[in-house]
Amino acid sequence: MNSQHFSTKERILGAAEQLFARLGFAGASLRQVTAAANVNLAAVNYHFGSKENLINEVFRRRLDELNAHRLQALDQALARPGAGLEDLLAAFIHPALDLSLDRGGGGAFVRVLARAYAEHNDALRKFLSDNYGHVMKRFHAAFAQRLPDLDKEELYWRLDIVAGALTYAMADFGVIKRKSGVTEQQHRERSAEHLIRFAAAGLRAP
Amino acid sequence: MNSQHFSTKERILGAAEQLFARLGFAGASLRQVTAAANVNLAAVNYHFGSKENLINEVFRRRLDELNAHRLQALDQALARPGAGLEDLLAAFIHPALDLSLDRGGGGAFVRVLARAYAEHNDALRKFLSDNYGHVMKRFHAAFAQRLPDLDKEELYWRLDIVAGALTYAMADFGVIKRKSGVTEQQHRERSAEHLIRFAAAGLRAP
DNA sequence: TCGTAGGTAAAACGGGCGTTTGAATGCTAC
DNA sequence: GTAGCATTCAAACGCCCGTTTTACCTACGA
Structure with a gap:
């Protein structure tokens, strides 16, 4: 799929930014982030290692x-x-x-x-x-x-x-x-x- | 036991205040709050109804x-x-x-x-x-x-x-x-x- | 003395969490 | 075409979450 213009990493960063702004770092879950980015859950740990590093x-x-x-x-x-x-x-x-x-x-x-x-x-x-x-x-x-x-x-x-x-x-x-x-x-x-x-x-x- | 001077409600409020300041509302759990207040976990929902109302x-x-x-x-x-x-x-x-x-x-x-x-x-x-x-x-x-x-x-x-x-x-x-x-x-x-x-x-x- | 109400206790509920796994897929270089 | 690598995927891991349940304690008025 991944029909968007941006790479998986970039879409994760964008979605994370939006959700961190709205819900906070603790309040936004990686499941919310990856769903908003239209990306598999495991992609965050694959590309960024951990939630803290994503932040x-x-x-x-x-x-x-x-x-x-x-x-x-x-x-x-x-x-x-x-x-x-x-x-x-x-x-x-x-x-x-x-x-x-x-x-x-x-x-x-x-x-x-x-x-x-x-x-x-x-x-x-x-x-x-x-x-x-x-x-x-x-x-x-x-x-x-x-x-x-x-x-x-x-x-x-x-x-x-x-x-x-x-x-x-x-x-x-x-x-x-x-x-x-x-x-x-x-x-x-x-x-x-x-x-x-x-x-x-x-x-x-x- | 509750050997402290303050009531259960007051101790919950005090502990919640400290932990919300340090960890945020989403970041501080009721288990942390009740442990810090030296109070049973169920006491929050008994006295305050919900976490949101405690806030x-x-x-x-x-x-x-x-x-x-x-x-x-x-x-x-x-x-x-x-x-x-x-x-x-x-x-x-x-x-x-x-x-x-x-x-x-x-x-x-x-x-x-x-x-x-x-x-x-x-x-x-x-x-x-x-x-x-x-x-x-x-x-x-x-x-x-x-x-x-x-x-x-x-x-x-x-x-x-x-x-x-x-x-x-x-x-x-x-x-x-x-x-x-x-x-x-x-x-x-x-x-x-x-x-x-x-x-x-x-x-x-x- | 007993019944009752208010408070506390431990345990369990279903569900969401961050993270890991291992197999499936796509892509590039030979 | 196929080997090798990077990426994606579904599923599961163990753990912690807010909340509820049920039993137990304790104190006090009838």
């Missing part, structure tokens, strides 16, 4: 691209001489917002990300830190340079809050419907503006 | 008190003539922060709350909206009065982001250890200041 690969598939876009946007922002807080925030937000408003499964993935944030799952945190920690480090350094009056601890706090707030907000963007008469592009730009202004004001607060 | 009661036990404190703090803030944004935010944040830094299970509960926020569980959302929607309405009205330049939609956005950010942040407070040489009271006050300043700046952003 990791769901993250890797999106985060490789997302973080590449973020670093690229950060480099472009830093290349400009007068780059300010808002430009750094835009570099962080725009790639994720593009993902969350994507026609593909990206919206689901941002909700998965928000779940992971709330879960405090140690194994997952280690995986994310090992694979993508350098991205947050680069943003942290760029923010630190532009917020010299904040001591290290205070900056850490605020970036943590900002990251949580943005993750949560972007997870919601996929769910909340836009007003009629607004194109998706307009909606996306206005959303990004909201988030950037909000976060910048929070970071700059005395 | 609801875990929320009710804390939210009745939390929202009463929030409304009380809001009334006190509104009674003062010059009450501003920061006072409203303090009324919202302080009761939750007290809970999250509580010696009892409050810290776990705030993490449960953050999970519920990320889950978008329909049944749970309905329960929370039915039982505690009026609290958010009162805060919303108070904020609207102090932010007349924001249109309805914009205010809705920002309060949503603020609520999400604060929920995330407070869930983290219970996890992050305070610096040595800082009393818990100092830590609490500084944390509240951070959150209030951050949120106020975000709400006031042009």
Whole structure:
């Protein structure tokens, strides 16, 4: 059968992403995932080894691209001489917002990300830190340079809050419907503006 | 035996709160809960009817008190003539922060709350909206009065982001250890200041 | 003192879980 | 064409799930 365009692995990843977003990692079973992917149950353990590894690969598939876009946007922002807080925030937000408003499964993935944030799952945190920690480090350094009056601890706090707030907000963007008469592009730009202004004001607060 | 000070119901609620915070609603089983509570497995269904209802009661036990404190703090803030944004935010944040830094299970509960926020569980959302929607309405009205330049939609956005950010942040407070040489009271006050300043700046952003 | 109601206990219910197995299938290179 | 490999498949593995059942204990009012 397998008449779809995508490979078994890709269909499993897509179905897993949707179901993890809706039901959580523990709440979505491999039987649900493989049924949604139109794939045999054993395919998950054949291609991914275990459920936990499947979870990791769901993250890797999106985060490789997302973080590449973020670093690229950060480099472009830093290349400009007068780059300010808002430009750094835009570099962080725009790639994720593009993902969350994507026609593909990206919206689901941002909700998965928000779940992971709330879960405090140690194994997952280690995986994310090992694979993508350098991205947050680069943003942290760029923010630190532009917020010299904040001591290290205070900056850490605020970036943590900002990251949580943005993750949560972007997870919601996929769910909340836009007003009629607004194109998706307009909606996306206005959303990004909201988030950037909000976060910048929070970071700059005395 | 039941040699503990607390009733079977209370011990189940406490153990469920801890395990839901750590493992999630789907991830924590009633066998784990009843074992941690030192109670027979059947006690959950006897006292609560079902797992889903147990989840609801875990929320009710804390939210009745939390929202009463929030409304009380809001009334006190509104009674003062010059009450501003920061006072409203303090009324919202302080009761939750007290809970999250509580010696009892409050810290776990705030993490449960953050999970519920990320889950978008329909049944749970309905329960929370039915039982505690009026609290958010009162805060919303108070904020609207102090932010007349924001249109309805914009205010809705920002309060949503603020609520999400604060929920995330407070869930983290219970996890992050305070610096040595800082009393818990100092830590609490500084944390509240951070959150209030951050949120106020975000709400006031042009 | 007995009957009864409220609570606790152990055991079992059917079913879903993640994972493994071993045979069947498709595909590529010789 | 056939050997060899990668993939798919149905079936089963043992285990844990939420819930129910049935019996037992205990306390208290009649």
